[in-house]
Amino acid sequence: MTVAAAFEALYGAVPDGVWAAPGRVNLIGEYTDFNDGFVLPLALPHTAVAAVSRRDDGVLRLHSADVDGGTVHLDVADLEPLSGGGWAAYPAGVVWALREAGHPVTGADVHLGSTVPTGAGLSSSAALEVVTALALNDLFGLGLSRPELARVAQHAENAFVGVPCGIMDQMASACARAGHALHLDTRDLAHRQVPFDPGSQGLRLLVVDTRVKHALGDGAYAERRAGCEAGARALGVRTLREVSAAHLPEALGRLSDETILRYVRHVVSDNARVERTVALLAAGDLRAVGPVLTEGHASLRDDLRVSCPELDLVVETANAAGALGARMTGGGFGGSVVVLVEDECAAAVAAAVESAFAGAGYAAPGVFPAVPAAGARRL
Incomplete structure (x- = not known):
């Protein structure tokens, strides 16, 4: 049954319209968005779809x-932040915001x-908010x-749901374009579409969902945000965006x-990795992005410490099986990994990861290609 048909069966009338908003996967630039930094996400074909009718009561x-x-x-007049509500808090929070x-x-x-997928670091909550x-x-x-x-969607998640996320997820869902990655400056929301077509170069970007569920509201994300803000205060800058890679050793x-x-x-070096990746894409050298991804994973694992054994196993196994590079994506503590691989090696890399998970006693991961898709739209 389509979402529109289900709406009619549920509410007894045809909806005023149907809209869709995608999840996203972030190629590079993690935990940088709440530091006014750079990110490079792309929208996925996976979407939240909403059939909606207006009410005036x-x-x-x-x-x-x-x-x-x-x-x-x-009752819209009685909506209160942080009042619980599970999944419904996300759309209700948007109304409140x-x-x-x-x-x-x-x-x-x-x-x-x-x-x-929920809990996979692919922004299922942002898709609900944006749609x-x-x-x-x-x-x-x-x-x-x-x-x-x-911004409205982010405010809903920050102030109503209580998750102190940055703006990347909502901007990717709202603004992405098919066949492109979104080069976003989170300081002023300046953004441009960067052509991203791995298939044209004989490559594939895989997403490996570890099936380990994370919960960013559990305090770990907030602790790292607070730590970054403390670092900015200690350095006498408004945000860590103001610290350049060249001045990082001194800082x-x-x-x-x-x-x-x-x-x-981590934050300063990952900002630099976004800029390096954009330059490589502009030069048509997507293969050279692979080592940048792996370098980014090491930073997330060792400096930010948001990885987990399952994520590390994907990265290590994929690279050992011939991938060009890999890194965890999203908030961490579970979720997904992006793997850049030659197209002819994709099946072997996926099989190696699945075998490694079976050998470690982990649940089988989900593996699918990340095809840059369109942002939010009316259907």
């Missing part, structure tokens, strides 16, 4: 095809279905731009806290 009804339980009934910003959102009926924001923007004629919708010499030093080293 203050009632918000939410239903998900992917979660057991009935319809969630809420729009109303808090003064936009006249007076209720909606929403039915959602998503193919974005809701885009639908309400259209239905209520709010006139918000894509970056403005991304590290001024830090006495070993943990903060590691965090600073």
